[in-house]
Amino acid sequence: MDEGITVWTMDLAVGDGMETCHKILLSKATIAMKRVFPNGTGFVAILGSLLGWAWIDPKAAVSGGPVITGLFANFLIVVIFFLQGWRLRPARMFEVWADGYTLWITQIAIIATPVALVLSGWAVGVISEEKLSPFLLLACLPTTISSCVVYARGSGGDGDYALGHATLSNLLAPFLVPLAWFFLIRPSGPAHFPMTSALMEVVPNMLLLVGLPCFFGWWFRKAVAP
Structure with missing residues (x-):
């Protein structure tokens, strides 16, 4: 998933634009970890070091430097979403479907x-x-998991209800991101990337790196702690 996104960003940006894109991409990926590790000095140290590295040397940070390689990045994604699945409460998540109007408005706004x-x-x-x-x-x-859940709980809101919206948004992402890319950007010339190719690139990676780890995390928790 991260490699496909990196290919898109490198094709769509040049010069300072590419470096800015790399900086923001790594920053947002790091902030997304806050859903799983919301507290503790360890997370603060990791967050600060990665954000600093992204701003100082963004190209190395996203192209497989001495620490973060493609394999290690994929491993982190799998672990994060395994823990995400571990924390899922399906009964609470389905409450978002009770109000169809609010559901549509929220998903569109996201x-x-x-x-x-x-x-x-x-x-x-x-x-x-x-x-x-x-x-x-x-x-x-x-990137709605961190914003919906962590900040909902921090403000005294219902984190599990917010998690339902965040999870649905992430399940829709493999289809919405290529559509948004196609209609909002759709470059011409050598950087052209057909929407069908985008779907074939993103959907399998999202299922393997996000969907399956999330499911196995939920299943494993249910098996060991029924």
Whole structure:
């Protein structure tokens, strides 16, 4: 999954835009870990070191430096979503379907709000033309687990209910991200990447690195602690 996303970002950005994209991508991937490790000095140390490394040497951080390689990154993704599955409470998650209107509005807002903010920044000149494409792609990536769950609980909200929305959003991501990329960016020339190829690239990786580990985490917890 991370390799496919990196290919997209490298095709869609050049120069400073590519480095900015790399910085934000690693930053968002690191922040997503907060859903699984929300407390403790260990997480703070990891977060600070990775964010610092991303800003100092973004190319090495995403291209397989001495510590983070493609294999290690995939291993971390599997572990994170295994723990995510371990913490799932299916009965609470399905409560999001009780109110169809709220469900649709929330899911639309999850992907539309970041995109609208990026387009607004581009319209007022905060985001340059060369950085618009990578920012749009990053805005569509599924990072709602940390924002929905951790901050919902931190503000006194219902974290399990928020987890239902976050999980549904992540399940829809393999289909929504290629669609958003196709309709919002869709580059021409050598960087052209057909939507069918995007789906074939993203969906299997999402299922292997996200879906299966999440399922096995839930199943294993149910087996050892019925």
